[in-house]
Amino acid sequence: MSHIQNEDILSYISKKDQVLDLGCGEGDLLELLRDKKSIDGYGIEKDPGNVMNCIQKGLSVFHGDIQEGLSQFPDQSFDTVILSQTLQQVQNPLEVIHEMCRVGKVAIVTFPNFAHWKTRFQLLKGIIPKSDALPYEWYNTPNIRVVSIKSFKRICKKEKIRILHQKAFSSTKRLALPLLHNLCGQRALFVIKKE
């Protein structure tokens, strides 16, 4: 699944682009970028174990917190800034989104959609939702923000951020009908830029 999603992210990136991947984890996406697009992107990652993995893979990684770091980069210094499956873990998501749009010409954001029907159903039953996209218990989840596709679109509108592309994925495939995205999408992908 994350494989399909990484391929989708890749489809919005052209060769020779300068790419910054926020919360790059073990560097899977950066590795794909290097192997498939010959792009030496940068990753920012706070977990030391993940940083070591990135170094071993030969990737350029910056050990640190994404929220602390972005202010140091000049406007539009990257072609694409990616925040993949990390939005729900940041303290100030709005600030991060704005910073991404400032530092990057384009920003790509992916996140687990909290409005997926299974999540809604579990909430109706009175329990805290768990799924492939949200695999944690309420007491050990690193996810401190819950966001849905609809809510994300609303905030983009309010903050004058243009949505260039929108995609949603079930656990196995890309969803065709945008109308069903918020209900049937487990994960969402947005390509955005400042208006």
Add this chain to the structure above:
Amino acid sequence: MSDYLTKQLSTPITLQCGATLDDVTVAYECFGKLNEAKDNAIMICHALTGDSHVTESVEAPKEGWWNDMVGPGKHIDTNKFYVICSNVLGSCKGSMGPGTINQKTSQKYGLSFPVITVKDIVSVQYQLCIELGIPSLYAVVGPSMGGMQALEWAISYSKYCKRCVVIASSSSLSPQALAFGMVGRNAIISDRSFNEGNYDEEKPKQGLAIARMIGHITYLSKKSITDKFGRKLQEKKEYNYELDSDFQIESYLHYQGDKFVESFDANSYLYLSKALSYFDLSKEYGSLKKAFEKISASMLFISISSDWLYPTEQSKEMARTCMNMNKKVTFCEVESDYGHDSFLIEVDKFGEVIHSFIEREL
């Protein structure tokens, strides 16, 4: 018996201050073998008071200053790499410095030795490599002042240097670090035996010991010093109500100071401390960005979480500057409580990062 080899450089070295040094002698040691392609040489640059003996070898079995880092099968593997470490210009561990006899006067240089810079130190290292027949460096690795040398390598000899590892270092000392350096130098200069650098039998031991003590405090962290000594008294349960030492930390610093003066020269300390103070890439090139323009090496910056002498932020700034310039760069902060000295204490933590970085393809 010395462990090191010496080489007298065949060309004079023109220094940043304008002076020229003839017949520069460099003390150096090599570990491992230079391969046929001559592309496996790693230069290791030592810190302020270090020497060429980075690790033990069959010929020189004494433990080196980075013994757990460098050697056969270790993080910097001498089965694979040819490691060179030379004593810096201005030091007193075999290379030319203020303690060297000036051929023109048949006297020690003393304070007539020209003021040297990190750039001068590196130009001597470069000349050494050339005369050793090394066509390029696989990597340059340096902690602390050695990190400044590594940076200088990456900038001044960009084509020569393929990878650069800068550990617990910066592009210039912070004002706080400058201040500590100045107090150390003043302690030496005010010693009654200093005699404007012309000491012989009676050395300015007290001044040098104080300089070392100050240095040592800056190498430790608040936590490490508290955990190790606290307010414990040395071999007693009650205060003496006298003005001499009571606390363990005092005895420790005295011990460090006394040990140091047996092996280091006061004039060399002055010169190297000054070289540290003068190092400022932004000033020299106009900005950090301009300084880094020529860098083509793949860069690795490592900082230490508890290092307040060379704080993490300084490494981050250098790494971010490289990122803004689209250079290959990695930054990693090592979590350690031992302060600036961590790179000598928790060697494996640094070794793992350095190993991963240097073993990978470019």
